[in-house]
Structure formats: C-alpha cells, structure tokens
Amino acid sequence: MKSLIVKATTALLMAAFGVGTALAAPETLQDVMKRRGLSQQDLLAASKTYTPSGKRDEFIAFSSGGQSGQVIIYGIPSMRILKYLAVFTPEPWQGYGYDEESKEVLKGGRIDGKDITWGDTHHPAVSETGGQYDGQFLFINDKANPRIAVIDLRDFETKQIVVSPVFKSEHGGAFVTPNTDYVFQTAQYAAPLEPRKFYPLEEFNEKYRGGITYWKFDREAGRIDPAKSFSIELPPYSQDLSDAGKGPSDGWSFTNSFCSERYVGGIEQGRPPFEAGCSAKDTDYLHVINWKKAAELVAQGKAQKINGHDVLMMDTAVKEGILFLIPEPKSPHGADVSPDGKYIIVSGKLDTHVSVYSFEKIQAAIKAGRFESKDPYGIPVIGLKDALHVQVSLGLGPLHTQYDSKPCIGYTSLYVDSQVAKWNYCEGKVLDKISVHYNIGHLMTMEGDSVDPKGRYLVALNKLAIDRFNPVGPLHPQNHQLIDISNDKMQLLYDMPLPLGEPHYAVAIDAAKLKPGVRYRVGTNSRTDKPHPGAVRAGEEKIERNGNKVTVFGTAIRSHFTPEIIEVEVGDEVTINMTNLERAQDETHGFTVSTYNVHMSVEPGKTASVKFVADKEGVYPYYCTEFCSALHLEMQGYLLVKPKGWKATGKTLAKANYTEKDYQAQLKKIADTQAVIDQVVGIITSYDYKAFPDVVSMVEDAFDQAGKIPDVKAKHEAAAAKKDWENACLWAEQVWQYQVKTADLGLRAKTYLEQNNARKVK
C-alpha cells in the first residue's frame, strides 16, 4: 500500500512536469458532422454555447429548484450546472440540516414549532441598487409554507428564513424594491389572517383575506428585520405575481390576481369546481399600491397588530389613498414592469391578449379621482381604458414578460402555443416567434427584470420535456432552452434538462458582478458570519467534559483531524466542533460519525459543529467525506462509546516490526522528495507569485505544512538514536507526509502561475 502511494505520487509529480503521449489520427470536423448528423446551424449553435475547459460563463443564473426547496445555479451560455444551493430543504453535501449551524437557519423556518423540511420555491430575486442587480444577496420564496429565504452571495449560503405571520400560502414573491429596502410577497390562497383561527367557508367574503407583505431588508446586517416589516390586508382575490415600480413608478408595487370571483368550489358536494368558478368573470384585478406611503402610515402607528405583526387594514389603505384596482383580462399571470418604469405588462392566461398599462395614465386617473366603480370592499377601481397603453394579441396562454437591452422590446412566454413571442410593447407590434419544447412557464433574459437588461440570451423555462431527452421513467426532467436574442430572429441554441424539481422563475446576473470568497476568516460560523465559539487554532485542540456534556474543539487539515480518538461514555451528549485550517481554496473537508446521522462540510476557515447523544455503546469510526488529498482515506478517527464505569485494560497498542533498514529507506525517500520540493520552490519564486492572492494562500499553506517538519524530524532522530525503529520509521513517515502536502500545494501554485501567464522575475 505504502509503496503504491509512493509510486502514485511520483507519477503525479512527473505528470505535473509534463510528459507527452502520442496522438491517434484525428477525425476532421466534416467526419464528426457526418457521424453525428449535425447541420451547419447546429455547429453555429454549438459554437455559441460550447465553453472550452478553463473558460467561464458570461452570466450566472439562479433558478428556483421548485419542489426540491433549493436554488439551482448554472452558467450561461454553457448551461453547466454549478451548484444546488440548499435553502428550505436539508442537503447533506453542504451539511445543511446535518450540522448545528445550518439547523439554526432551518429553525427560523419552523411553523407552529414544527420543522418544515421541504419548500416549493418559485421566484428568486437578486438584490438591487438603483434598480440594477448588485450581486450581493439572493431571495427566494416558498409557496407551500409562506416563507422567504435570504442567501448571501459572498459565500452562496442561506443565512435566514422568515415565516409569514399572517398568510397560509404565498406565490407572488420574492420581489425587491429598486434599492432592496423591501422584499415583498403576496398571499395566494385566501385564508383568515389570524393564524390557527377557523372560520367556515360561508364566511369567505367576510373573514378570508389576501394580502401583501413588505419585508424590511437590513443590508448592513444582511438579514430581513421582521420587526420593521409590515403587511397590507387585501380582498380574498388570490393575489399572484407582482413587481416593484422603478424610475417614475418607484415607490409603487403592482400585483395581479385571479379568482376575484371569490368562488369556493366543492366538487365532491356537487358544486362546480374551483377552476370553473374562478375563471367565470371576464376580468380580475391588478392591485396598484403605494408602498412608500404605506410604510410611512405604518411608522405613524396606523397599522393593526395581527400575530404580533403590523397589518395595514384595507379601509385605512383606501382612506389614505394608497390602494387601487384595475381590471385585467381573464386569469391574468405575470405583472412585469418595463425597465424604464413606464409600463406594467400583464398577461391573461385564458386570453390571447397581453395588456400594457401606462403608469402615467394610472397616476392621471388617481389624481383626477376618475374611478369607474368600487369593489365590494370599497377599493376604487380605475377603468381599463383609462389605464391601458395598448393591448396586443400575442398567442395562446401568454404568461410572463421579460425585457431586452433594446428599448421597447419584450419577450412573452406563450404556454399553450409553446412559443416565445418577441414584440414591441411601445407600438404593440409582434416581431418574431420561436417554438420551444414544451409548455413554457417563465422565461428569463439577462438581468431582464432590472432597469438595465443586458440582452444577448433568453432562457425558456419549459414545464414539459416530453421527447427531448433520453427517457428516465414517467417523471421527466424539465427543459431549460437557451435562445440567442442578439439578432432580429431568435435562434434556439441548447436544451438543458433540469433534474431537480420544477423550476419556476430564474434570474441571471453578469458574472463579473459576483465576487464570492473562496475561504472564511479562520473560525467563522458561516451561517451567522460571526466568530464561532467552537473554533480553535492549530495546537489548541482539546476535549472538554462538563457533567455528561463532552465538547470537542478539533481541527482539520490535510490529512488528519485533531483529535483522532474521542472517548465518551454511553449517554454523553457530544458536540464536535471542527475548524478547517486550510487556506488554499477548494480544500474542503467533510466530517461524519458512523450511524449518528450527522455530517458537516467544512470549507477553508470555516468552523462547524455536529451534536448528538452517544446513546449506544460501541466503536464508531469518523472520517473525512471529501477526497481532500492522496491520504484522504487515512483522514479518520474513532469515537469510542464506552459502557458506564469501563476500566482501562492496561494493555498497549500492538507493535509492528520495523528495522533500521526500513528507517534508512524512509530517509532516502525524504531526501528525494525534498529535491522535488526545492525544484518547485525554485520555479514558483521565479515568478512574481505575490501578485496572485490565490498563490500566496497556497504558498502560505505549503510553508505551514513544511514548518511542521523540524519538530517531527527531531522525533524520528531521537527515536533512531534509541534504536526505537517503529517510532523512528513512523515519525519519518510523518515528515514525508508533510513533504507530500508541501509538494502538492507547490505544484498547484506552479500550475496556477503557468496557466495565468504570471510574469517571470528570475
């Protein structure tokens, strides 16, 4: 085994210095096209998406993970999936829901004291500054259990989950105001606002309510502040998708609705079902709300407390003139404010028309007090013709609209037609259509809901994949199709199967705006961004006992945990903290203990912990779950759970037969490896490596490893002097371990410098 590792390591070192191999006769491009049946058009599409090794994407998409309760992150135009980010659902790789720190985040999402371990994510939103994506935070909603999560894009981790104090479901969210003062969401299915309060359906019109919640976002803290958040009570109209005004319409928000019939089904009791009664009328309502004024009214104490939360009641909102309705065509969907903030585009799912509302006209009607009627709750209704800029027939089942970088150009998904329509919403003209596969829901252009869309690409988020991919059973993946929108005619480029839930909306941001870290300040609790009380530095590792509570303050660095043996008694409550001492990026260690259902992912600098009651006697290996180095498998230890009152046996550990010859062989191996290290150091210092922070971290880590050698060298020499060949050999082996890690880091640094065209200084 040992000699195998020596060979493997030598081979690795040789490969890193570059030893060529002979090439077989290559196929020509024509050969490949013929063999795979590709057209010129296919080649053009391929060349627009294919991203060679080492090249990166222009845009990063954050897609809802649908029923997986996660966020899916992928690159555009390559459509390569980069990460499934754990949000509402436990996710073992990230330790989410298996370590103590993330359990605290999930606890924030408990409802009525119960864990909710799944979520129906729909609409992600990137934080904005001045209406532009700023790349700092991401928000996403959970429709099933009315919640919003806050993700920090400095480390792509979920930091907070908040639960609506007044809703039972929530579809329209998350949307942000242009400076991310508020993140808002709307109720979907009307219910009494008081939690855990029953009213019969006969009192639907009186006691059931919809609403909108404006969550106050504290950017400094990077968290939602529930105490400063508020809701507005709305009629039981199934408030749906929304958008914040921008530019001239900043300060206002727009929310569509369906089932303003307030119909209650009951097919089992012989009544026509919800779907019939909820689409009976020709129009539903667009809700127009002055949220800035609403926030002022709440600050003035005009809200009422429901479940400890400020709710501005409808009559107050009407009296203060901050809430209006406008009819919109049959079963509307989508409410998308144009980049210049002048128009709001609403589609009618059961209508071929898309309605473009003019904010200027809406304001004029409000100013003039020109209302066609009042709804049953006394809310003034602005006439459709008084608010409409233009209405365009686009096709069957229009849903959502996204914007181009070119003025007046929008793209609308046509669910029933399975098409995307490109059109001019200023003039009301259809420009182009492209077929997608199949039944498109949302669509997304690059930064397409900001004040400054970037054009270039559009992704169609199709509900059905049907025949596009190799079959994998009755449950199909969904299909995200990449479309080039940089020319007059749209061109379909690529189909990407999405194998994790049903994504609804997605947002894509210019990749250059994202600057996530690659390591934490040593000892950070990544879920609170604060120093972790369980963190220790190298050499300070300890195990503390306090009654039946055992706390381990451990560290992880290639390729060992400290401590390696943890002894407890049956019934002890065990907390194991691990700090990853690595500085080199991508040197994550994982940690688990056999059969205790715990796992943590500990990235460089992070401190995480697991906690459990050692409720069964036995021997439980623990190990590192990330392949972190050639000696990863040896990154192990034992949790010994001893019966109560166990007495030590007085025996010593079994010995092996090492000889002086073995020791000499070790010394030779050490000398050979040192020669390699010296050579690598020579190469690294021949560059101006200090200009590369990543390389500096690797070099620091390498010196860390090398710095441990003198101590251990003294140990093997002392043992050799006493002819204790076992200890001499093993400590010498440990010297070599540190050398291997030093060399490994050095080689990574060297490769990095070569690939990044570092400047030679020697």
Ligand code: RUQ
């Ligand atoms: S909604 S398409 Cu959340 Cu349109 Cu799904």
Ligand code: CUA
């Ligand atoms: Cu650390 Cu594997």
